[in-house]
Structure formats: C-alpha cells, structure tokens
Amino acid sequence: VGDDVFGDDPTVRALENRVAGMLGKESALFVPSGSQGNLIAIMAHCWERGSEYVVGDASHMNLYEQGGGAQVAGAHSRQVAT
Secondary structure (H helix, E strand, C coil): CCCHHHCCCHHHHHHHHHHHHHHCCCCCCCCCCHHHHHHHHHHHHCCCCCCEEEEECCCHHHHHCCCHHHHHHCCEEEEECC
C-alpha cells in the first residue's frame, strides 16, 4: 500500500479507475466523507470568496453542513423553497 496523497496507493487508484469506468468518465477522485465531497463541489463552482451557490431549503447541505461552504470556501448559500 502506498501513499494516496502522492497517488501511489494501488487500491485507491483501482477504485477510482473502476468508478470512472462505471460512470463513463475520464477519471474519478475518492474522498473519505460526504462533507469533503460537498466542499469540493462548492469550491469547484465558486471560484472566489463571496460567491454564492443555490441549495434547497430542506437540503442536507443547508440543514447539516453547518456553514462549511462559508467557513472553508468563502461562498454563501442561497436557499430556495423546495
């Protein structure tokens, strides 16, 4: 087992390649938690501090992520009624 940070863990690479193939994508990235995945998604779409992203008022990100988007990414959520 190698160090995943340096991309030399064959188990993680195999998992990422398998999932990418299953989804018909060029590549995939394994993240160990849903919160981390949500923050990556916010930061991929909100490129600068003060950006805004839209979430449903009853969504998991709005109710349970506890402001991680603002704290870590500097982006703020706009809630819409769902």
